[in-house]
Amino acid sequence: MKIDIHTHIMPEHIPDWFKKFGYGDFIHLEHHKPCCARMIKGDKFFREVEHNCWDPAVRTKEMDMTEVSVQVLSTIPVLFNYWAKPEHGLETSRFFNDHIAQCCAHHPERFVGLGTVPLQDVDLAIKEMERCVKELKMPGLEIGSNINNLNLSEPKFHPFWQAAEELGCCIFVHPWEMMGENDMGRYWLPWLVGMPAETARAIASMIFGGIFEKYPKLRVAFAHGGGSFPFTIGRIEHGFNVRPDLVAIDNNVNPREYLGKFWIDSLVHYPKAMDYIIDVMGENKVCLGSDYPFPLGEHHPGHLIDSMANLSPATKDKLLFQNALDWMGIDKDLKVIASH
Template sequence: MLKIDIHAHFLPRDWPDLAAKYGDNRFPVIHHGEDGRHRIYKDGKFFREIWPKTWDPEIRIEDYARFGVQVQVISTVPVMFSYWARPHHALELHQALNDHIAEACRAHPRHYAGIGTVPLQSPSLAVRELERCMDELNLQGVQIGSHVNDWNLDAPELFEFFEAASELGAAILVHPWDMMGAASMPKYWLPWLVGMPAEQSRAACSLIFGGVLERLPKLRVCLAHGGGSFPYTIGRIEHGFRMRPDLVATDNFRNPREYLGRLYYDSWVADTRALRYLLDTCGVSRVMLGTDYPFPLGEQEPGAGIEALGLDEADKARLYHGTALEWMGLPKSRFE
C-alpha cells in the first residue's frame, strides 16, 4: 500500500550564515564539529543536534523503507521561519531552504513531495515566494507558523496570503512555533509538551473565528500534531461560542464544530485512544499519516499508531495516502 508521511522535516547540510552576514545571532546557524556531531545554534546558544538523515535524501529513503513508507512530504524546521527578521533577510533564508527542498523532489520524484516556507512578516513577499514555490519549484504548498509575531492567523494583514494560497491551490501545513508562555515555562521541556498543542488550537480558532476559512472555502489547511489541543477541546470551544457569542462570535457566526471537517490533521498524537477520537470526531477523510521525522518527539515507527487501531483496508488507504493526495492536489500516479 502506498504510504505518504506528510510531516517530515528536512534541512540542508549547510545554509547561509545570516547571523554573521547581518550581525544578528537570532538567525540559526549550523556547526559541524570535528567530533562528527552537527549542532544548530541560535541566540548564541545550543538549540538542537541534527543528523545526516536530516538532509541526506538517500539515507532518509532507506530509513523509511524499513517501515514500508515510500513518500515523504518534506518541510523545513520551524526555527528557520525567522518571522522576527527583516523581511528581505528572512526571504534570503527561505529561498535557500525552498531551493534545497525542490532539488530533493526533482532528484527523487517517487519518494518526495515538498512544501516550502515564506516570510509571512511581509505578506506581499510571502505571496511572491509562494508563487515561486508553486510555479517555478513545483512544490505543493507551504508550511507556516501558528502565529506571526503579534499577528494571529486571522490578522487582516495575512488575508492576502491565504487568498493567494487558495487561488493557487496550495496546501498549507500549520506548525506550532514560538510557543506561548515559553518564558514562564523554562523547565521540563514544557514549551514543547504544553505550548505546542495550545499553539495549534490558537491557530485553528483564529482561522475559524476570524472567518478566514469561511471566506476561503477552497483553502486546504492541515494542522500538524493532530490539531494540537483543538479537536480535544472543541466541546469547550463550542460551549463558549454558544454562551458568550458577544465575545466569541464577533467575526463569524458559524458554529466552530462545523469546521472540524474542513481542516486536515496529521496522525501523530502519541496515543492510540487520542487517534481514535480524532478519527471519530473529524473523520477518517480528514486525517493523514504524519510523523514529525526525524526528531525524538515524533513517531519513531511511522504508521504504528494507525496500525494499532485495527482499521479496514479502505480506511487505512485513506489515512496512508488518500487524504494526503487530496490535500496536496496530486494524483496517485505521481508516486508510481
C-alpha cells in the same frame, strides 16, 4: 503506500547569516563530528542533530526500513525567520526552498516539497508562494501557528489566504514560538503542553476569524493531531454559544460546522486518541504525520494506524496515503492535479 506529511529537513551547509546580517537568531550548522552537527542559533548552541536531518540517502534508507513510500519535506520551524527584516527573511526562505526543490528533483518518487515564505511581509510572502507553486512545482507551504505573535486570522494576512486559495496552494500549519514558552521551560513543557495549545490557537483563530468562511477552497492541515483543538471542541463551541459577544465577533458560524473542512495529521501516540480524532474530524481528514526525524515524533511512521484492529483496510488506506493526496491536490504519481 504510506505518505508522511510531517517531516522536516534542512541543508547540510547553511550560510552564517548571523555574521552576514549582523543580528538575530539565524541558524547555521557546525559539523563537529561525522554524521552529527550542532545547530547554532545566532552565536549560541541550540540543538544537536544527526545526518538524517539533511542527508537524503540516510532518509530514504530509514524510509525503506519503516516502509514509508513518500515524505513530504518541510523546513524546521526554527528556520521560519519571521522575526528577521523582510528582505533577509526572503533570502533565507528562497535558500531553503531551493534546497527542498533540489531534494525532490533528485528523488521525485520519494519526496514532495513544501515551501516556506517570509510572512512578516505579506507581499513578499505571496511572491515567494507563487515561485514555489509555479516554478518549483511545490503543492504547498508550511507556515507557523502565529506570525510574530499575530494570529493567522489577522486582516493583514487575508491577501495571503486569498492568494493561496487562488493558486490551489495547500498549507501545513506547524506550532512554533509557543505561548507562555518563557514561563514554563522546565520539564520540556513548551513542547509537551505549549505545542498542542499553539496548534489549537491557530485552528480556533482561523475559524473565529472567518478564514475558512471567506476562503472555502483553502486546503489547510494542522500538525500534531490538531493539538488540543479536537479535545476541546466542546468547550470552544460552548463558549461560542454562551458568550457570542466575545467569541462570535468576526464570524457567527458555530465552530463545530468547520469540522471536516480542514485536515490534521495523525501524531497523537495513543490508540484512544486516534479513535477520537477520526470520530471528530472524519476519516477523510486525518493524514499520516510522524514529525521525522525528531524525538517527539512517531519513530515508525504509521505503526499506530497499522496496529489498530478496529480500523478497516479502507480506512487505513485513507489515513496512510489517500487523505494526504487529497490535501495536497496530487495524484499517486505525485503530480499536481490540474483542477488544483
